[in-house]
Amino acid sequence: MERVEPLTVGAVGCSDVAWRRTLPTFQAHDGIRLVCVAGRDPDRTRRYAERFSCAAEHGYEDLLRRDDVEAVYLSLPGALHAEWVERSLLAGKHVLVEKPYAVDPQEASRLEALAARTGLVLLENYAFVHHPMHDHVRRLVDDGAIGEVRSFSSAFTIPPKPYGDIRYHKELTGGTLLDTGVYPLRAAMLMLDADLEVHAAVMRRERERDAVLSGDALLTTPSGVAVHVEFGMEHGYRARYEIHGSEGGLFVDRVFTPPAGHPPVVTLWRQNHRQEFTLEAADQLALLVGVFHRAVRGREAIGTLGERSLRLSMLTRDVARRAVYFDV
Numbered sequence: 046m047e048r049v050e051p052l053t054v055g056a057v058g059c060s061d062v063a064w065r066r067t068l069p070t071f072q073a074h075d076g077i078r079l080v081c082v083a084g085r086d087p088d089r090t091r092r093y094a095e096r097f098s099c100a101a102e103h104g105y106e107d108l109l110r111r112d113d114v115e116a117v118y119l120s121l122p123g124a125l126h127a128e129w130v131e132r133s134l135l136a137g138k139h140v141l142v143e144k145p146y147a148v149d150p151q152e153a154s155r156l157e158a159l160a161a162r163t164g165l166v167l168l169e170n171y172a173f174v175h176h177p178m179h180d181h182v183r184r185l186v187d188d189g190a191i192g193e194v195r196s197f198s199s200a201f202t203i204p205p206k207p208y209g210d211i212r213y214h215k216e217l218t219g220g221t222l223l224d225t226g227v228y229p230l231r232a233a234m235l236m237l238d239a240d241l242e243v244h245a246a247v248m249r250r251e252r253e254r255d256a257v258l259s260g261d262a263l264l265t266t267p268s269g270v271a272v273h274v275e276f277g278m279e280h281g282y283r284a285r286y287e288i289h290g291s292e293g294g295l296f297v298d299r300v301f302t303p304p305a306g307h308p309p310v311v312t313l314w315r316q317n318h319r320q321e322f323t324l325e326a327a328d329q330l331a332l333l334v335g336v337f338h339r340a341v342r343g344r345e346a347i348g349t350l351g352e353r354s355l356r357l358s359m360l361t362r363d364v365a366r367r368a369v370y371f372d373v
């Protein structure tokens with residue numbers, strides 16, 4: 046088999062998600078060679094470099110100047126992403142960026158246009174869309190297992206984070222809609238494959254830090270399928286969706302961040318008949334990293350993923366505009 050050169054990657058930001066998830070996945074992946082990490086704190090950056098056996102740069106610009114870095118992985122607070130995506134593309138680097146890559150649709154469309162103009166790959170990290178469990182669910186729906194689809198609901202909620210977490214700083218992250226709300230909205234886009242319109246939303250906002258803590262939104266597809274999404278950082282952990290149809294329903298749990306070894310279970314019910322399908326486990330982050338590698342090497346197009354990212358950015362703007370805010 047023809048050998049494809051590993052992609053040399055530099056990681057910008059010594060973040061929690063990089064330490065726990067992404068950099069270990071890079072290390073284990075044949076298609077990636079992590080050559081450098083960059084951070085603001087020299088001791089912390091050195092600790093990352095030692096664990097992942099790579100070079101350390103003190104300052105993000107120094108990493109972008111390196112000739113041995115073909116692509117960057119950005120995991121900064123969301124509101125800083127657009128600036129560093131832009132700087133990275135202008136430095137000639139392909140970009141894999143944590144969600145959200147932009148805080149509003151203007152920023153998102155500017156970034157998509159720049160990636161197109163420079164001919165570089167820009168991919169936002171929604172790993173869950175690459176998990177095969179969703180194809181399985183879609184096949185069941187397409188085969189008529191639940192009849193005609195009537196409604197979709199999805200929740201991504203997490204327990205509160207420590208007091209100083211970036212998610213409580215509106216100016217750093219844009220709030221929990223852009224952190225947790227994006228997941229059920231992206232899931233609705235993935236599973237219904239239709240344009241969504243936002244009709245109503247409520248958000249609970251903390252007075253003290255002016256931080257949105259949680260929210261609910263109601264949307265529809267053009268054919269009238271109702272969509273309910275729930276998100277936030279003040280509930281027990283939930284990461285699930287349900288699809289209800291004229292003859293039955295489907296439920297899947299742990300849909301957004303399933304561990305690599307977790308076999309997903311899909312529950313199907315029709316009248317009094319109930320069936321469970323246990324699917325094969327998959328490492329969704331490794332699958333996304335593979336997509337990024339093949340896209341940079343010109344072996345696979347990322348297709349509509351950029352368009353989807355832009356559309357998602359429009360939906361989050363619409364949810365924020367429609368929302369009634371309750372201060373708590």
Ligand SMILES: NC(=O)c1ccc[n+]([C@@H]2O[C@H](COP(=O)([O-])OP(=O)(O)OC[C@H]3O[C@@H](n4cnc5c(N)ncnc54)[C@H](OP(=O)(O)O)[C@@H]3O)[C@@H](O)[C@H]2O)c1
Nearest residue numbers: 058059060061062084085086120121122123143144170211
């Ligand atoms: N895809 C997923 O499954 C997933 C999961 C969790 C998080 N995320 C996303 O990943 C990103 C990072 O999240 P996280 O929880 O890992 O955050 P985090 O641990 O707080 O890391 C953010 C990093 O950004 C850098 N930074 C630059 N300017 C900063 C500032 N003014 N304040 C704070 N940090 C600053 C810091 O690195 P240096 O000090 O080294 O520069 C910091 O370590 C977010 O966009 C989040 O939405 C994605």
